[in-house]
Amino acid sequence: MTTLITGATGHLGSLTLQHLLQRVPASGIAVSVRDPAKAAHLGVEVRHGDFDRPETLDFVGVDRLMLISTDGPDEARIAKQTAAVRVAHEAGVGHIVYSSVTEATTSPLSLAVVHRATEELIRTTGIPFTFLRNAMYHENYTAQLPGAYERGALVTATGDGRIASASRDDLALAAAVVLSTDGHEGAVYELTGPRAWGFDELAAIAAEVTGKPLAHRSVPDADLLAGLSAAGLPAFVCELLVDIQANIRAGALAEVRPDLEKLIGRPATPVEDAVRVSVG
Numbered sequence: 001m002t003t004l005i006t007g008a009t010g011h012l013g014s015l016t017l018q019h020l021l022q023r024v025p026a027s028g029i030a031v032s033v034r035d036p037a038k039a040a041h042l043g044v045e046v047r048h049g050d051f052d053r054p055e056t057l058d059f060v061g062v063d064r065l066m067l068i069s070t071d072g073p074d075e076a077r078i079a080k081q082t083a084a085v086r087v088a089h090e091a092g093v094g095h096i097v098y099s100s101v102t103e104a105t106t107s108p109l110s111l112a113v114v115h116r117a118t119e120e121l122i123r124t125t126g127i128p129f130t131f132l133r134n135a136m137y138h139e140n141y142t143a144q145l146p147g148a149y150e151r152g153a154l155v156t157a158t159g160d161g162r163i164a165s166a167s168r169d170d171l172a173l174a175a176a177v178v179l180s181t182d183g184h185e186g187a188v189y190e191l192t193g194p195r196a197w198g199f200d201e202l203a204a205i206a207a208e209v210t211g212k213p214l215a216h217r218s219v220p221d222a223d224l225l226a227g228l229s230a231a232g233l234p235a236f237v238c239e240l241l242v243d244i245q246a247n248i249r250a251g252a253l254a255e256v257r258p259d260l261e262k263l264i265g266r267p268a269t270p271v272e273d274a275v276r277v278s279v280g
């Protein structure tokens with residue numbers, strides 16, 4: 001049995017590999033990465049593979065493929081992931097586990113377009129699949145806290161909206177469980193955190209952890225977009241982030257689902273823990 005993880009030099013992929021190594025022998029694990037030098041220390045088979053150059057992808061002999069979604073503008077992401085799924089199909093991969101987004105089929109998030117397209121493509125290949133529909137990571141938001149302290153406020157466009165974000169490490173553990181146990185073919189898991197929280201509350205948790213007050217200030221989408229652009233982020237990233245925050249404000253990311261806790265066999269990590277890691 002060979003299990004191959006793409007994106008294994010990224011955050012989610014490397015955590016998934018760490019958890020998988022606790023569950024199956026290293027001899028049964030391979031990774032596919034853009035830069036093999038970055039993966040040389042991982043202790044598993046390293047295959048070079050760049051989704052932008054499908055001819056470099058090698059999924060031959062892979063029983064279970066963890067396809068970690070890539071980044072970039074939507075069209076580029078769809079092209080990369082389409083290429084990877086086609087290579088998997090040609091190579092006779094036995095099972096694809098794909099990192100998607102919560103409620104991918106109906107989600108109003110602009111980024112869901114990529115995940116819908118990839119899920120649909122995987123279904124049409126006939127390869128047995130499992131979709132891990134990941135919530136936004138706690139870490140997306142807790143990583144902003146040190147900067148918020150420097151600027152004097154946590155600035156978002158989220159209003160009173162709430163989000164059921166999840167710990168990235170819990171999502172990686174769930175992926176490793178799916179990759180190392182049977183019975184997940186055809187499953188679509190909606191992986192959220194244990195509760196929905198709001199950004200006033202996030203600022204209050206940070207204040208409690210640090211002993212220093214922090215205000216949350218919600219601004220119009222256009223102001224957030226201008227701020228992100230001024231910080232030098234690429235236009236597609238600015239638009240993506242504003243779209244996510246507008247959807248948080250509208251309540252589209254607040255639903256809590258039980259799948260993550262069921263897969264990992266313990267309560268999902270609360271956002272408080274990620275705040276402590278960020279500013280504790």
Ligand SMILES: NC(=O)c1ccc[n+]([C@@H]2O[C@H](COP(=O)([O-])OP(=O)(O)OC[C@H]3O[C@@H](n4cnc5c(N)ncnc54)[C@H](OP(=O)(O)O)[C@@H]3O)[C@@H](O)[C@H]2O)c1
Nearest residue numbers: 007009010011012013034050051052069070071135136137
């Ligand atoms: N749920 C969320 O909150 C959230 C947040 C951000 C992103 N995401 C999605 O989830 C994915 C995993 O998250 P993450 O935190 O692990 O992101 P990450 O650290 O940016 O990892 C992305 C991985 O994709 C790889 N990659 C990008 N383009 C590639 C290409 N052309 N060929 C081969 N590999 C390529 C990167 O390779 P290198 O290591 O060589 O750079 C990296 O390993 C992201 O890519 C994105 O689709 C989800």
